[in-house]
Every structure is written in C-alpha cells, then in structure tokens.
Amino acid sequence: MLDFAAEIDATLPQVRAPQPMRSGTLVRLVGMTLEARGVMAPLGACCEVIGRHGHRVEAEVVGFNDKILFLMPFTEPTGVGPGDMVRVISHSSLVSLGPELLGRVIDGRCQPLDGKPNPVCKEWLSLLGRPINPMERGPIHKILDVGVKAINGMLTLGRGQRLGLVAGSGVGKSVLLGMLTRFTTADVVVIGLIGERGREVQAFIQESLGEEGLAKSVVVAAPANVSPVLRLKATHLTHVIAEYFRDQGKDVLMLCDSLTRVAHAQREIGLAIGEPPTAKGYPPSVFGLLPNLIERGGVGRHGHGSITAIYTVLAEGDDAADPIVDIARASLDGQVMLSRKLADAAHYPAIDLTGSISRLMQSLLSHDDLKLANKLRRLWTIYQQNVDLVQVGAYEQGSNPELDEAIRLHDRIVAFLRQDMHISQDYESTRSQLRELLNQV
Numbered sequence: 052m053l054d055f056a057a058e059i060d061a062t063l064p065q066v067r068a069p070q071p072m073r074s075g076t077l078v079r080l081v082g083m084t085l086e087a088r089g090v091m092a093p094l095g096a097c098c099e100v101i102g103r104h105g106h107r108v109e110a111e112v113v114g115f116n117d118k119i120l121f122l123m124p125f126t127e128p129t130g131v132g133p134g135d136m137v138r139v140i141s142h143s144s145l146v147s148l149g150p151e152l153l154g155r156v157i158d159g160r161c162q163p164l165d166g167k168p169n170p171v172c173k174e175w176l177s178l179l180g181r182p183i184n185p186m187e188r189g190p191i192h193k194i195l196d197v198g199v200k201a202i203n204g205m206l207t208l209g210r211g212q213r214l215g216l217v218a219g220s221g222v223g224k225s226v227l228l229g230m231l232t233r234f235t236t237a238d239v240v241v242i243g244l245i246g247e248r249g250r251e252v253q254a255f256i257q258e259s260l261g262e263e264g265l266a267k268s269v270v271v272a273a274p275a276n277v278s279p280v281l282r283l284k285a286t287h288l289t290h291v292i293a294e295y296f297r298d299q300g301k302d303v304l305m306l307c308d309s310l311t312r313v314a315h316a317q318r319e320i321g322l323a324i325g326e327p328p329t330a331k332g333y334p335p336s337v338f339g340l341l342p343n344l345i346e347r348g349g350v351g352r353h354g355h356g357s358i359t360a361i362y363t364v365l366a367e368g369d370d371a372a373d374p375i376v377d378i379a380r381a382s383l384d385g386q387v388m389l390s391r392k393l394a395d396a397a398h399y400p401a402i403d404l405t406g407s408i409s410r411l412m413q414s415l416l417s418h419d420d421l422k423l424a425n426k427l428r429r430l431w432t433i434y435q436q437n438v439d440l441v442q443v444g445a446y447e448q449g450s451n452p453e454l455d456e457a458i459r460l461h462d463r464i465v466a467f468l469r470q471d472m473h474i475s476q477d478y479e480s481t482r483s484q485l486r487e488l489l490n491q492v
Contacts, residue, residue, distance in 0.1 A: 074138040084323045085122040087137040097140045106130030111280045114324040121324045123280040147172040148295045156270040159285030178287040189354025198234020198475040201402045201468045204485050206409040211350035211357035215379045217364045218389035227400045229259025234475040237304035239296045240268040243289030246312025249274040279316035286313050290347045297356035311365040330374040345382045385409040404431045430457040
C-alpha cells in the first residue's frame with residue numbers, strides 16, 4: 052500500500068515555494084526623507100517605492116522609529132505619494148568586484164559612467180568591508196614613491212600610511228592629486244570623487260588623470276547633485292575596492308576627494324532623521340563615521356598588500372580650526388597643508404612645509420637623510436617667519452647665522468619645492484638634489 056506520510060516527507064524537501072514579497076505603505080515625506088509603515092528591513096537595506104502611475108524610486112533604509120522606517124531616496128522622489136507601496140529589494144549592501152574595474156569610471160552603485168558596458172566581476176563583498184585586527188596588520192617600513200619632490204623629500208610617505216591633504220578652494224588640490232595618480236609607483240590607484248562639481252569630475256579625469264593615470268586606476272564618482280546616500284555609498288565603494296586589491300597583495304594608493312564632502316553627506320542624512328546638531332551643525336554620527344573610514348586604510352594582514360590613503364580636507368574659508376580638519380589631524384598619520392599665499396605667488400604645488408608633517412617619516416629615512424630634511428624645513432620656516440623684515444630691508448646681515456643661510460639659499464629652496472605638473476621626480480633623484488642643495492652653502 053502507498054504510505055502517504057512517507058511520500059509527503061520525501062516530497063516536501065523538493066518543494067521550493069517563492070518567498071513572499073514583503074511590502075509596506077508610504078505614509079510621510081519630509082524634505083528628502085520618506086517614512087514607510089508595515090515593512091521591516093535592517094539599516095542599509097535597499098527598498099523601492101512604487102507609485103500609482105508607474106513611478107519607481109529606489110531608497111535606502113537610514114533609520115527607524117518603532118514600526119516606521121526612514122528611507123532616503125537615490126533620486127528625486129517625484130511621482131510618489133501617500134499610500135504607495137514600499138517593498139524591500141535587498142537586505143544587504145553587496146557589490147561585485149574584480150580586476151575588470153581597472154580603467155573604469157563608475158558611480159556609487161557600481162554602474163558605469165564612462166559609456167562602456169557594465170563591468171562583469173565575480174567576487175562579491177560587503178560595502179562595509181572586513182575589519183582587520185590591529186595586531187594582525189603589518190608594519191609600515193617601505194617608502195612609497197609618489198613622484199612629487201616636495202612630498203618625496205620633505206614629507207616622505209610609507210606604504211600603508213594615511214595622509215590628509217588640507218586645502219581651501221582653488222589652491223591646486225586637483226592638480227596635485229592628478230600628479231600623484233600619474234607618478235606613483237603603487238600598483239593600483241583608487242580614486243573617490245565625492246561631492247565635487249560634475250564639471251570638475253570630467254576635468255579631473257581628462258586633464259589631471261589622463262589616459263596614463265586612468266589605465267591603472269578605478270574612479271568612483273558621486274557629484275554634488277546626487278543624493279547624500281549615493282555619496283556615502285560611493286565613499287564606502289571606494290574603500291572596499293581598495294581593500295579588494297590590497298587583499299590581492301597589491302600596493303594601493305587610494306585618494307578620497309573629499310573627506311569634508313563625506314561629512315556633509317552624513318550631516319544631511321543625520322539631521323534629516325532627527326540627530327541633534329553639534330559643532331558646526333555636524334551630528335554625532337559624523338564623528339563616528341570618519342575614523343571608521345580612515346582605519347580601513349593601512350597595511351594588510353601580516354604585511355600582505357597595503358592601502359596608502361590620501362584624504363583631501365577642505366578648510367572652509369581657509370579655517371584650519373574646522374572640526375573636520377581637527378578630527379582628520381587626530382586620526383591620520385600626517386597632513387600636507389596647501390597655502391593660498393603660495394598659490395597666489397604661482398608656487399606649485401603650493402605645499403607649505405610650516406604646517407605639514409609626515410609622522411612616519413623618521414622611521415622611514417636614514418639618520419643622515421632625516422637630518423637634511425629637517426635642516427631644509429628649519430631654513431624654510433625661519434625665512435617665512437622673517438620674510439617681512441627681509442623684504443623691507445630691516446634685517447641686518449650677520450644678526451642670525453641661520454637666517455643668513457636661509458636668505459642665501461631661499462631661491463634654490465623654492466626651485467627645489469616647485470615642480471611642473473607634467474614632470475615626475477623619483478625618490479632617489481629627489482634625495483640627491485636635496486643633498487646637493489644643502490651642501491652648496
């Protein structure tokens with residue numbers, strides 16, 4: 052006889068019923084914040100709002116309150132209204148990564164912006180990355196040649212160092228970033244253009260980066276006109292791409308332009324969902340986000356690969372006491388200050404040694420090379436401190452031997468620190484020029 056119980060037990064495991072589609076209702080829209088009821092999803096989940104007339108708007112879960120989800124749309128929520136259906140598309144933020152991304156320009160959702168087909172990658176990783184135990188990280192003991200004399204000679208970088216590029220607007224920041232991408236000896240360059248003007252994104256890729264730089268780079272662009280959620284996703288995507296190539300054993304140079312715009316995006320989201328404003332209107336989540344991002348750089352597990360991270364920080368109104376500048380200084384391994392005064396004098400790159408420092412430089416250079424770099428820094432600083440006296444003729448030669456030397460070598464020091472944007476200067480020739488300069492007294 053047929054045993055129905057046994058048949059059912061054997062058949063049930065083979066039945067694959069589709070998962071029920073979980074959906075809720077749009078109940079409120081204030082500014083760029085959508086509120087949905089009747090659907091549950093974790094932070095970071097992607098949802099879709101379906102309007103009555105076919106309008107579809109994708110949004111990300113950015114908060115919740117009891118049974119209400121707070122959503123931030125990726126685009127303008129035009130065409131949606133109260134009572135529209137909200138359904139969950141995905142519960143996690145996974146992206147597909149691979150070497151196919153090299154030479155491509157993509158947005159925060161890994162969609163191409165360069166008109167080429169969508170890159171087909173095989174490996175899937177979370178946007179939040181995989182934290183590394185600090186005790187498992189390798190030491191920073193190798194120099195990274197970036198091809199810029201002022202940095203190679205006076206602010207020497209190590210593979211895995213995190214550096215801030217602090218500058219106001221219009222002082223040559225983008226040009227310097229372009230030089231770093233073209234001239235560096237790193238295996239891969241990952242560039243995040245976050246919150247910049249759309250025109251500047253195109254100009255940076257075509258003029259500053261060029262075909263040579265783009266060939267070994269991945270560019271992630273999220274201009275200022277896109278949603279703050281997409282700007283944050285682009286930031287996390289920049290970091291996870293760098294982590295992917297680092298885990299392949301490669302030395303990666305990651306440029307994030309800019310950390311301040313990332314903070315602005317988080318501020319927009321935080322204030323929209325009800326976070327209290329603190330310093331300069333930034334909510335507390337900003338001061339938690341930035342150190343977490345910065346800590347994703349560095350040397351990989353047991354010295355396997357590295358991410359040398361350079362974050363641009365906008366000193367709004369040339370205010371070096373800006374809260375974002377302060378938190379960057381506290382979290383990074385040094386900073387490069389760009390001076391408007393030098394830029395106005397056509398001194399490019401406009402790197403001001405007075406406020407710049409590489410905290411790992413002393414462990415990377417020999418005693419003699421470090422001594423030479425410190426000597427040039429002293430000569431530069433003492434000249435800048437007394438430049439007014441020198442220019443009006445109020446300084447009497449012989450009063451200060453060190454200032455006398457600074458005045459005598461000033462033109463040569465300026466020539467050494469200047470560099471044409473199209474000409475690379477490797478590390479060894481930079482050190483040789485520095486030795487020659489300071490021996491010619």
